[in-house]
Amino acid sequence: MAGNHESRTPRLRTVWSTLLALLLLGGMPRPSAAADDVARALYDAHKQSVYRVEVITPGTDKKNSLGTGFVIGRDDLLASNFHVVADAVHTPEVYRLEWQSVTGERGPLKVIAVDVVHDLALLQAERPLGVPHRIGTLPDKGTALYSLGHPLGLDLAIVPGSANGLLEKALYDKIHFTGNINPGMSGGPSLDAEGRVVGVNVATAGEAVGFLVPAQYLQALVERVAARGFEPAADLTAEIGGQLLANQHELLAEFTRGVWPTQQLGRFQVPGEISPRIDCWGETDLATEKKPYVEIETNCSGQDEVYVSKRLSAGSISYQFFWFESDTLTPRAFYRLYQQRHNSRFLSRADETDVGNFTCSVRFVTVSGQSFKANVCARPYKRYPGLVDFMVLLAMTGHEREGMLFTLDLSSVTLDNGMQLLQALLERFTWQNR
């Protein structure tokens, strides 16, 4: 059970082994004739300023992954996704970056700034690459958009689609793009009919459901870099750490500021969605002869996380409540089943280069008059000082045939913020006598 960190928006990273399999799926809808003309004009106007961004490994001088980039801000700067260039940021001694134009020219690239939270990166080339794109504003629902990129690493393609506003439940703003975005198009621009960039291709959920980073964040990044004279960042790792830190402060402050709805869970009243950006799902299993206990479950999570590296995702939040209740089981039998459910796993692929080991603290605590056994654990991030992964597992004790579990999983928060959110959540538990 516990932390549902799985993102519903898998990243657009090209994995060559899947290329063939995906190619076989074939079939794209045929665009209408009018859109055809606009698309043709846009393609012709922009093909010279959209590039393939390749991550090269020096061992073979072959590409390891790729994405798309486009000229922005100055004629030698490319914008792309952070997740496209993340390997080169974290291990520059292993991976280097190269641009490749539609005509096949190549050249080296250097990362000069990143916005890890919104998955953006600015790359600098050693020579001018074309005319910088203009940046547009948030498009209305239904606006026709044209997305450029290298789907699955193929030649530059233009994909028509439409904007469908910002996602309601995302922790980090994203435009819902209805159109076929595929791996390899990451970092490519989505243009309106006038050729202004309104978003950067970032993720897909399949079946013509795609996501774009709103152009305002790209604008902000370009302005920030322009303010320091387009100088490369001194220490990208420190910059990423600072951005993650600022992001979790902002996010958790927003959570604790809001008024939380409550939800009923057995004999407890507990917090529901602590932010409109959080989504809750519920399930009730009634008692059957084979499973003679009632189980009620609520699962709340932010449907989004920050890509830091292949192994590390940051900024995810989830909390769950489980209520168990039985009329027929003996206390021993009930606790046997209750104990089987008393566990929680932290969903993460981080390894020892990213994080330290968890350290846990076990205590019994009274919450709204009921006694809980509490496991609270945290592990530090090694590259980003001050950040920890935080996880909590509480189990109600002292009732013979009733049990309640509560889990809270937060990735990359400060311990202070984690504890504050835990306190705020626990303070809103209310026991109701029957």
Next chain:
Amino acid sequence: MAEPLILEIISRGRGQPQYRRIEQLPFRIGRGYDNDLILADATVSAAHLQFEQDDAGTVLVRNLSNENGTRLGKRKLGPEAEPLPLSASLQIGHTVLRVLRPDTPVPPAIRPHAVPGALTLFERLPFALLLLVLLFTVNCALTFLHRIGPLTLREALFSQAPQLLAPILLALMTGFIARLLLHHWRFGLQLTIACISFIALALAQELVYRISYYSSSDVVAELSNLLLAATVFTALFAWQLRAFSNLTRRRALGVALAISWPLLALVWIQNEVRTPDFIPQPDMHLVLLASDRRAAETLDLPRFLREIRDELDEGIERELRQDRSAPADAQQPRTP
């Protein structure tokens, strides 16, 4: 020669010494067939040693062996005859000799604790069967307590019946070993030991579970588990050894200790060594019990938050310190 002397012969590989009366001196010992005492020890010379008497009547010892020689106590004897202190030990080859007076007192006889082959209560089959019934009853009762759906007595009995086979099979196996070693099945005793082992196992599990919940710590539970297992296992193993052989209680216990404790130490060390440096999941304390008895007090929310905050701060600091003390090059991937 006024009175005969007694010669004690301790040969290697033999449990008990042999005795010989020396009626007349000189008395020669060796491997050759013309000696007064013929030893089969291959490290003994053909003529190795001789006891003599001088004119004053003193008993002398003379080394005749040029090959391996003779040791009196820790000292090697020369070619001359020397006076022989009584009850001093002489070593020739692998054999140890002692010369004693016939009036040397012997320690009083000890009472045997158990005469091998005699049947005590534990060794009787009815007692073993009683234990088997007890084990079965306990298992059935637990099944009934843990029942999830409606459970009839008949179902409980039937579900636990196969469990009875385990102690019976174990007893058959150990009994067969006893049959090989002692030519005696002793099935009653084997079944008793097997049943007690299974009952001890069930009790130990319950106990360790309770200890773990009581102290909210797996470390305490693991330690008590290890000590408990070691003690019970040693006792049962010693008992089983005695059932297999004619060993005395003390020796059986010694052997059991010497085998089981180093084995447990090995298991413990292996566990320590094999624990990976990086564990992706937290090590939470997950035991929950209906009988909610515990050593830790229940805290109010502010104190709870304060205490876990302090403990986590400390733990994180420790983790980071360990990371800093780790060799720096281990952190960096190597550039090809």
